[in-house]
Amino acid sequence: MGLVRLGPRSKGWAVGGILGLAVLYVVGVFAFGGAGWFIAPFHDGEDEPEDTVESVEFHRTTYEEFADLCEAAQNAEGTIEALQEERKAATAVRATQIDQSITALKATRIESVNAYNSKAAQEHRAPFRDKNLPYRLDATAEHTTCAH
Structure with a gap:
């Protein structure tokens, strides 16, 4: 009789262990930024690097x-x-x-x-190009004009 009861109990521990590992995996993914693709639509982009x-x-x-x-x-x-x-x-x-x-x-x-x-x-x-400076300078010209 003891052997019969041992089977369902070990299955419960196995299922619980698998669920525990799955939860641990999901927590790890979020903790280490692996879910950026998931939260990207909700992110406002405040910490994006400045466009130099x-x-x-x-x-x-x-x-x-x-x-x-x-x-x-x-x-x-x-x-x-x-x-x-x-x-x-x-x-x-x-x-x-x-x-x-x-x-x-x-x-x-x-x-x-x-x-x-x-x-x-x-x-x-x-x-x-369209500021006060010319788009190009002419190397063959005698004089260079820097301002328009």
Whole structure:
């Protein structure tokens, strides 16, 4: 008789153990964030990370970066003009130095223009194309205009 009663009791413990593990599993899933897909429609998104492309700081620093690159091109142009003026009355040795400086400044200007144009072509910088700065700079132009 004792053996007959032991069967249903062990089945009860087995069912209870399985239910206990299932409850423990569900609690674990919620505790460790595995149910985000389930609660996502009810979540208001307060703790989502900030979109840096849309931040005010990103706008400001990107605009300043464009302005600095355009200004660097203009500064190189101004220095080239000043050196060309100086070259008119320079000695042969100084003229050679001036020519080397002008070549270096032309390369620096082209680097600034290329950096400007490369960044202007990037999609996440698109909001700055229609600001006060030009969409592209012309590397072959004698003078760069930074503001419209």
